[in-house]
Amino acid sequence: xxxxxxxxxxxxxxxxxxxxxxxxxxxxxxxxxxxxxxxxxxxxxxxxxxxxxxxxxxxxxxxxxxxxxxxxxxxxxxxxxxxxxxxxxxxxxxxxxxxxxxxxxxxxxxxxxxxxxxxxxxxxxxxxxxxxxxxxxxxxxxxxxxxxxxxxxxxxxxxxxxxxxxxxxxxxxxxxxxxxxxxxxxxxxxxxxxxxxxxxxxxxxxxxxxxxxxxxxxxxxxxxxxxxxxxxxxxxxxxxxx
Amino acid sequence: xxxxxxxxxxxxxxxxxxxxxxxxxxxxxxxxxxxxxxxxxxxxxxxxxxxxxxxxxxxxxxxxxxxxxxxxxxxxxxxxxxxxxxxxxxxxxxxxxxxxxxxxxxxxxxxxxxxxxxxxxxxxxxxxxxxxxxxxxxxxxxxxxxxxxxxxxxxxxxxxxxxxxxxxxxxxxxxxxxxxxxxxxxxxxxxxxxxxxxx
Numbered sequence: 001x002x003x004x005x006x007x008x009x010x011x012x013x014x015x016x017x018x019x020x021x022x023x024x025x026x027x028x029x030x031x032x033x034x035x036x037x038x039x040x041x042x043x044x045x046x047x048x049x050x051x052x053x054x055x056x057x058x059x060x061x062x063x064x065x066x067x068x069x070x071x072x073x074x075x076x077x078x079x080x081x082x083x084x085x086x087x088x089x090x091x092x093x094x095x096x097x098x099x100x101x102x103x104x105x106x107x108x109x110x111x112x113x114x115x116x117x118x119x120x121x122x123x124x125x126x127x128x129x130x131x132x133x134x135x136x137x138x139x140x141x142x143x144x145x146x147x148x149x150x151x152x153x154x155x156x157x158x159x160x161x162x163x164x165x166x167x168x169x170x171x172x173x174x175x176x177x178x179x180x181x182x183x184x185x186x187x188x189x190x191x192x193x194x195x196x197x198x199x200x201x202x203x204x205x206x207x208x209x210x211x212x213x214x215x216x217x218x219x220x221x222x223x224x225x226x227x228x229x230x231x232x233x234x235x236x237x238x239x240x241x242x
Numbered sequence: 243x244x245x246x247x248x249x250x251x252x253x254x255x256x257x258x259x260x261x262x263x264x265x266x267x268x269x270x271x272x273x274x275x276x277x278x279x280x281x282x283x284x285x286x287x288x289x290x291x292x293x294x295x296x297x298x299x300x301x302x303x304x305x306x307x308x309x310x311x312x313x314x315x316x317x318x319x320x321x322x323x324x325x326x327x328x329x330x331x332x333x334x335x336x337x338x339x340x341x342x343x344x345x346x347x348x349x350x351x352x353x354x355x356x357x358x359x360x361x362x363x364x365x366x367x368x369x370x371x372x373x374x375x376x377x378x379x380x381x382x383x384x385x386x387x388x389x390x391x392x393x394x395x396x397x398x399x400x401x402x403x404x405x406x407x408x409x410x411x412x413x414x415x416x417x418x419x420x421x422x423x424x425x426x427x428x429x430x431x432x433x434x435x436x437x438x439x440x441x
Contacts (some may be wrong), residue, residue, distance in 0.1 A: 001276045006345070006363075007269075009251065009440070010440060011251055011252060014251055014254065014440065015252075015255055015383050016253075016254060016255055016381075016382035016383055017258065017382065018381070018382055020382065020396045023380070023382070025379050025380030026257075026380045026381070027304070027378035027380075027381060027429060027431050028303040028304035028305055028307075028380070029303050029304070029309070029378065029379075029381050029431070030380075030381075030382075030430070030431060031385070031430060031431055031435060031436075031438050032304075032431050032432065032435060033327065033435050033437075035438050035440035036404060036405060036437050036438070036439050036440065036441075037403070037439075037440040037441065038400075038401065038404055038439075038440075038441050039264045039441065040326060040441045041317075041362045041363075041366070041368060041400075041401070042319075042360050042361070042362055042368075043317065043318075043358070043360060043368070043371070043388075044373070044386075044441055046317075046325040046326075046327065046328070047317060047338075048282070048317065048326070048336065048337065048338035049327060050281070054281070056277070058277075059276075059277070065276055065296075066275075066276060068275075085250060086250070087249055087250045087251065087252060088249070088250075089248070089249075090308055095380065096281075098265050098266060099265060100261065100262075100264040100265025100266075108261045108264060109264065109271070109272075109273055110263065110264050110271045110272070110273070111271060111272045111345075112259075112260055112261070112311070112345075113260075113261065124264075124268070124273055124276050124381070125264050125265075125273070126264050126265045126268050126273065126276055127341075128277075146346045157372060159441065162256075162259065162261075164258075164266060165256055165263055166298075170315075170317040170373055170375070171386075171441065173315070173375050174253060174255060174384075175255060175256070175258045175262070175377055175384060176253055176254060176255050176256045177256040177257075190383075191256060192256075193256060194256070194257075195254045195256075200251075201254065203253060203254065204253070204254060204256065212312070221402060225253045226250045226251060226252050226253045227251075227252060227253070228252050229249075235399055
């Protein structure tokens with residue numbers, strides 16, 4: 001039996017707006033009617049769990065996982081690490097973290113990406129890991145390139161890594177993007193700007209972490225993630241009227 | 243002054259983008275070999291107890307066009323209404339599935355076991371349902387909704403009861419199309435807009 005306390009309501013005002021005209025695709029893909037809000041139920045308070053048996057030895061090493069260790073991906077070597085916490089400040093241990101990204105030239109290995117930057121034969125662009133008992137995770141990868149995308153006539157995505165995190169409850173499910181400190185494209189990006197509150201947006205910008213970098217090898221970036229928390233109370237699960 | 247409330251705030255979401263498949267279901271994206279198989283390929287394995295059902299549908303945008311690039315995750319109880327991982331749950335039901343809308347037709351199909359009613363707090367009982375989470379390019383924060391079934395008694399479901407405009411309840415109910423098969427279309431916006439959830 002897992003923890004069944006109710007989830008804290010989402011702070012929707014601090015999350016991105018669904019409808020943002022400058023991000024053109026959102027115009028027809030955003031609900032116009034209000035969401036139905038109510039307290040979470042068992043369907044949101046439970047969720048899938050994944051064990052370490054899922055992972056292969058190179059799953060969190062995007063520099064080597066596509067070639068199965070036979071060759072290295074092209075690009076600036078970086079280590080991305082951090083912790084997954086919940087809103088009460090507690091670590092979220094043993095939870096699956098997945099990432100995906102473009103290669104160093106800004107090209108994704110995806111059937112629908114037709115940008116003419118070349119594919120790297122030794123870079124796939126996906127990885128995954130499971131947090132340890134303190135909620136820590138790490139990946140080795142290459143710094144993804146910025147790239148142009150069809151929105152307004154000259155829009156460019158800042159360098160970014162997509163993150164998918166599960167937590168322990170389906171209602172904690174989160175997909176987001178990590179940006180890099182110092183990238184001037186962040187402030188020009190209509191997708192980043194879907195988050196109205198700039199102080200919230202800057203939580204997605206990973207700082208350079210020289211202490212965790214390794215000389216003659218890689219630079220480190222630190223990216224912490226916070227998932228929804230659960231209400232902490234003794235007054236749960238009592239039948240009506242008791 | 244008062245004591246400070248020390249609480250963190252959930253990390254903001256960003257769109258999963260058009261290439262979500264690379265990270266979540268790489269084989270679908272044509273990226274074979276990194277993982278042995280895509281995560282959440284099926285929510286059940288051979289021998290799952292209960293009725294095997296198949297739900298097909300599309301996700302339509304505000305113009306009525308089907309999304310070709312969405313990814314959906316589903317989460318559900320087993321046939322007895324027990325959540326996977328809980329005591330007594332059917333070991334053949336993981337309850338979790340990932341699937342994409344087809345890049346040509348826009349249809350998705352979920353093959354699973356029909357869940358049982360789920361007990362909540364304070365004696366609440368939810369009619370059989372499957373929870374969905376939808377992400378795609380243009381969706382800035384994942385959309386939650388539920389599939390209920392037209393051949394189940396939904397009259398006492400506490401969530402459906404909260405929907406003020408009664409015709410909108412229909413947007414959460416899969417329609418029988420044959421033995422064990424259902425149709426469930428999701429409308430992101432406009433006429434017949436699906437009820438999306440914040441819970």
